[in-house]
Amino acid sequence: MLRATIDADVFKEAVDAIAALVSECRLHVSAEGMRTRAVDTANVAMVSLELAPAAFEVFEASERALGIDITKLKNIIGMVNRGDSLQLSIPADSQKLNLAFQSYQYSLTLLDPNTIRKDPNAPSLELPGQVVLDGATLTNAIKAATVVSDKIALGIDPEARVFYMEAEGDTDNIRLELGPDKVQSLTETKARSLFSLDYLKDMSRTMGRAERIEIGIGIDHPVRFTFEIAGGAGKVVYLLAPRIEAD
Numbered sequence: 035m036l037r038a039t040i041d042a043d044v045f046k047e048a049v050d051a052i053a054a055l056v057s058e059c060r061l062h063v064s065a066e067g068m069r070t071r072a073v074d075t076a077n078v079a080m081v082s083l084e085l086a087p088a089a090f091e092v093f094e095a096s097e098r099a100l101g102i103d104i105t106k107l108k109n110i111i112g113m114v115n116r117g118d119s120l121q122l123s124i125p126a127d128s129q130k131l132n133l134a135f136q137s138y139q140y141s142l143t144l145l146d147p148n149t150i151r152k153d154p155n156a157p158s159l160e161l162p163g164q165v166v167l168d169g170a171t172l173t174n175a176i177k178a179a180t181v182v183s184d185k186i187a188l189g190i191d192p193e194a195r196v197f198y199m200e201a202e203g204d205t206d207n208i209r210l211e212l213g214p215d216k217v218q219s220l221t222e223t224k225a226r227s228l229f230s231l232d233y234l235k236d237m238s239r240t241m242g243r244a245e246r247i248e249i250g251i252g253i254d255h256p257v258r259f260t261f262e263i264a265g266g267a268g269k270v271v272y273l274l275a276p277r278i279e280a281d
Contacts, residue, residue, distance in 0.1 A: 036063055036124040039092040042114035042135065044264045045122075047240060048085055049108050051263065051270045054236040055081045057105045060147050064097040071153045079233050080154060082271040089267035091119065100124070100131070101145030107131075110140050157273070161250035161258055163190045163225030165197045166218040169261065172249075173242035175199045175210045176234050182206040185277055186234065188251055189226030196220075197249075201231070218246060225251045227276040237272050254278075 052059055052070060059072040068085040087093040114120055114135045121134040124144075133140040179186040179201035186201045191211075197220055200209040214220050237259065241247055244261035251257050259272040 035096045035126045036122060037092065037094045038090050038122045039119055040090045042111065042118045042120045043116055044089055045120050046111055047243065047263050048083060048268060049104065049111060051083055051240040052081055053104045053108045054240060055079050058103050058145060058150055060150050060153060061100045061102045063095040063100060065095060073154050078275050080273040082156065085264060085268040089264035099147045101147040101150050103145055106142060110142065159256060159258065161252045161255060162223045163251040164221040165249040166246060169242045169244035169247050172247060173238040176231065176238045178208055180231050180235060182208050184231050185228055186231050187226055187228045188257055190223060192222040192224050195222055225253055227251055227254050227257060229257060229274055230277055233274055240270065
């Protein structure tokens with residue numbers, strides 16, 4: 035059973051965060067809220083999402099795993115106007131998610147959770163480089179890098195005391211350096227890894243709205259992005275595997 039009411043913008047942001055990487059997922063609902071963890075089909079990136087009951091105006095749920103077609107759900111809620119409330123409901127033992135907003139009532143058939151990849155385990159990572167900055171700065175750097183390349187290096191130069199993002203193409207390159215006065219916090223530990231811009235562009239659509247993003251990086255290690263949504267009542271974590279640099 036599920037009965038919930040939530041601000042449409044909050045739910046859109048949560049769905050967008052998932053849709054950046056996967057087209058379907060197992061959404062776990064319980065009295066503690068909603069959560070999911072999923073990896074993309076290439077096993078390169080992972081998303082974890084948590085929404086506490088405080089993110090909702092009304093929230094009642096029995097523990098259950100729901101198979102959700104994220105692409106269809108995103109298309110439906112894309113019709114909801116900014117500032118509207120969205121009502122979600124699943125009667126007991128029902129296989130349909132009902133969505134109501136304005137004068138519309140949608141019924142979305144749930145997928146069989148057993149046909150969806152099992153939730154991945156969260157890897158234990160030691161990422162000594164830590165940077166905190168706003169989402170707009172990160173997103174703008176990603177956009178700028180796509181002009182010259184399909185990959186970007188994220189790193190920390192402890193001697194120069196900067197966090198940097200650089201991209202090199204066949205003929206052009208770009209580099210952005212952010213010192214302690216340009217970021218919210220910076221751990222001055224040597225770090226550098228190379229990442230696919232295709233994935234980062236998709237992630238940045240949600241990350242760009244965040245006022246505070248915690249970035250964890252190492253040397254040729256995955257990058258971890260952690261940020262809040264729903265006014266702090268929700269959390270998103272992205273993990274992205276590094277690209278191997280050619281000698």
